[in-house]
Amino acid sequence: MSDLKDVNPIDVARERRLTEIRKEAEGKGKVEAIGVRPAGAPFPVASPQTGYYGIPMLKEPQWTWEVPLYFFIGGASGSAAVIGTMAHWTGSDLKIARDCRYLAAGGAILSSALLIADLGRHERFLNMLRVFKPQSAMSMGAWALAGFGTFTGASAFAQWLSGFINIGAIKIIGNVAEGFACLFGLPFSNYTGVLLGATAIPVWNEHVSTLPLHFGMSGMNSAVSILELLGHDRSPALNVLGLIASSVEAAEGVRIETNPRMVTEPLKHGYSGWIIRTGGMLSGPIPLGLRLASLFPSKEKSRKLRRIAAACSIAGSIITRFAWVEAGHVSAQDWRLPLEIDAPKEQPHLSMPSAPVSKDLKEATGD
């Protein structure tokens, strides 16, 4: 230290600055000095919205409101076709069979309309029918819808026509079309679960093994409920189906709530969590309880209970679809999941500066 005088004073100043910086680093854990400003600086700050270099790591679904509504209508009409065909073939309830034909056909028309409206440019739907791609659930769904629409339309038209003209051929055509509609209705009622599950959106992907079941049962529940509200509220078979569907839905709700993994956060917290829960309660435990209760009291009361259960199920089914799409949005914004970073949301990502983030985060998570 004694020979400092001989040293170049610039070097001394630099050494001093270096010591300062080191001290600052030791004391605070980071250096506040401006540093070099590379092109593009200041670099984006990590947050669920901008976690991955200022852009969301995953693309959010670009779906508009038509899509979840289509999920609901498609699920309900697909299930209605199957229920109607079974009611017809077993010869149990021909009125249900008739109503199911109209329901399924109406649902198919609405579904196509919603799906086409969602595309932005309507002629794109023709392009969807130009390819047949087994590894794409969307392509499979488009074809299922095309087949389903054709056959439900034919069976409903035959049903309507047979009200005026009594020709055997029309009935046969109607019955054959009904059979095919049932065949297409089976995948059509729940393929949307596969569509969501086989994506990169973490929360959907996590539930790929139960989402189709969840959506399928939700569709069955709403088909049963619509039929009940249409006046079939004395059919014991429909009540049995409603019981099956709502118990599976209740089980799925329990499964979601007890899954401790970080992926399921959008299903439990914030806005998306609450609508998931609302939908789950309305389509699972509440109708299950009401339907069980309806088994015991007098006829009038039991019909009333079933009607309430039906209304709850329909509302729950619609809310569930919207809630899952919303949860997908939240999940896509969460950069921690694909990076497998097991950190609380408030913690800064890697070594990026964190100061301005926390407020945005709180707004985003709603905590």
Place this chain on the structure above:
Amino acid sequence: MLKAWYGDAATKENDYCFDLLPRVTGDHSHFGYWLDMQDGNDPTHTSVGGLHAAFIVRGDPKQYNLPPNPEVPTTYLKTGWTSSAIAAEILLAGSFFAFLGSRR
């Protein structure tokens, strides 16, 4: 020498800061990756599949904002359709037996 580097901070108790010295702790050469690939043990192998290019990331992919286990979502299609088939079966069998049972 450690005294010269770390000054008073280097004491006998902390081994004169010997542990702070940078040193080789294992096979850090990139050569091992190539050998692994030759043997078919591609360390970067995932369901994402071939880009026909190799990128060697030193250390943890997370440090580079890269996903450590990238996956192609279509590998889950089978699981999804299995569940879909189960749902379809419940719907079909459920409604069949429900209506069969309620037949008069």
